[in-house]
Amino acid sequence: MATHNLLLLPGDGIGPEVMAEVDRLVAFLAKKSKVEFKTEQALCGGCSIDKHGTPLTEEVLAKAKAADAIIFGSVGGPKWDKVAYEIRPEAGLLRLRKELDLFANLRPAICYPALAEASSLKRELVEGLDILILRELTGGTYFGEPKEIVTLENGQKRAVDTTVYTTHEIERIARVAFDLARKRKNKVHSAEKRNVMKTGVLWNQVVTAVHAAEAKDVELQHILADACSMQLVRNPKQFDVIVCDNLFGDMLSDQAAMLAGSLGMLPSASLGAPDPKTGLRKALYEPIHGSAPDIAGKGIANPIAQMASFGMALRYSCNMVKEADLLDKAIANTLAQGYRTADIMQPNMRSVGTTEMGKAIVTELERLIG
Numbered sequence: 001m002a003t004h005n006l007l008l009l010p011g012d013g014i015g016p017e018v019m020a021e022v023d024r025l026v027a028f029l030a031k032k033s034k035v036e037f038k039t040e041q042a043l044c045g046g047c048s049i050d051k052h053g054t055p056l057t058e059e060v061l062a063k064a065k066a067a068d069a070i071i072f073g074s075v076g077g078p079k080w081d082k083v084a085y086e087i088r089p090e091a092g093l094l095r096l097r098k099e100l101d102l103f104a105n106l107r108p109a110i111c112y113p114a115l116a117e118a119s120s121l122k123r124e125l126v127e128g129l130d131i132l133i134l135r136e137l138t139g140g141t142y143f144g145e146p147k148e149i150v151t152l153e154n155g156q157k158r159a160v161d162t163t164v165y166t167t168h169e170i171e172r173i174a175r176v177a178f179d180l181a182r183k184r185k186n187k188v189h190s191a192e193k194r195n196v197m198k199t200g201v202l203w204n205q206v207v208t209a210v211h212a213a214e215a216k217d218v219e220l221q222h223i224l225a226d227a228c229s230m231q232l233v234r235n236p237k238q239f240d241v242i243v244c245d246n247l248f249g250d251m252l253s254d255q256a257a258m259l260a261g262s263l264g265m266l267p268s269a270s271l272g273a274p275d276p277k278t279g280l281r282k283a284l285y286e287p288i289h290g291s292a293p294d295i296a297g298k299g300i301a302n303p304i305a306q307m308a309s310f311g312m313a314l315r316y317s318c319n320m321v322k323e324a325d326l327l328d329k330a331i332a333n334t335l336a337q338g339y340r341t342a343d344i345m346q347p348n349m350r351s352v353g354t355t356e357m358g359k360a361i362v363t364e365l366e367r368l369i370g
């Protein structure tokens with residue numbers, strides 16, 4: 001029997017509330033499928049600062065390194081606004097990403113038919129949308145050196161950010177893009193600015209070379225990042241997987257995500273390199289949203305982003321693609337049945353809280369699995 005070791009880090013604010021619905025899913029799947037989940041919960045973020053004076057202890061970091069997948073909630077909140085910058089709640093998450101070298105950030109944008117009206121685009125443009133933005137997460141403009149603001153002799157200031165990429169960094173993200181496309185509609189758009197940036201020229205060359213050598217079975221198109229942004233609004237359903245660098249990925253993934261509607265709906269995954277022995281990638285799955293201190297403790301948070309993040313773990317870390325598909329379907333059906341948390345409430349729909357939404361999704365999953 002396959003065993004999956006999961007580390008759950010619920011974090012702060014609504015994190016523990018929405019993570020409770022992941023617990024419900026894990027318990028259900030453990031009962032229904034021929035797999036064993038070994039789960040452990042630990043502290044990260046503000047709750048860890050309160051107990052240990054640091055957002056991430058060495059002990060929890062070691063557990064994260066040993067886990068098959070980390071399911072992360074969200075961290076932060078006004079309570080910790082005044083702690084030192086180095087030990088702020090978010091520093092725990094950043095350290096996890098860095099220590100596990102999670103270089104590939106996956107952000108799907110899925111528009112459930114029942115919520116198509118909530119999008120700022122017309123229904124026909126977004127209904128049934130299912131695209132994936134793959135953002136390089138550990139290189140490029142956010143990390144390149146020099147990165148500084150210097151004062152010039154004339155008293156003016158000069159700010160510099162440096163965009164740097166090496167062949168290796170582009171190769172490994174390109175491989176992830178082609179791998180993911182094979183599990184989807186088999187199409188990759190590689191977005192860069194080769195017309196004005198040297199990193200864009202290299203990006204284009206390396207992605208082309210990886211495609212020619214290893215992924216001829218996948219359709220590849222190159223697109224300028226600004227044109228990609230425009231096409232995402234004009235005709236988003238033309239895309240399947242879009243791969244891009246850290247800076248463009250930051251922009252394009254937010255843009256694509258919002259085509260689909262509320263923050264409470266959006267999952268994400270961050271993957272590292274495959275383990276040479278097992279082929280399994282280090283992985284952290286988390287909703288896009290933060291700890292939502294304004295609604296924490298009220299039992300009204302939307303658990304779908306957190307539950308769908310666990311769905312991504314089933315797909316990419318547990319090799320449970322069928323269950324992941326059924327979970328996505330259960331979420332879509334539950335929405336079609338009219339269940340709505342406050343953030344996605346529409347006229348004549350059934351207003352529910354976090355627990356009721358979680359239970360409704362698991363009940364629907366049970367019906368689908370049979």
Ligand code: NAD
Pocket residue numbers: 014018073074075076077078090093263264265286288289290291292293294295300301302303305343
């Ligand atoms: P946020 O995502 O927490 O909230 C933005 C708005 O969306 C709020 O009105 C909130 O109520 C709503 N919202 C978010 N998730 C929801 C859900 N699941 N259901 C219903 N409504 C939801 O962003 P923010 O207010 O800018 O940040 C709050 C705290 O979270 C800050 O301390 C910030 O640093 C932190 N944060 C953490 C992460 C993370 O852990 N990865 C990400 C973003 C923000």
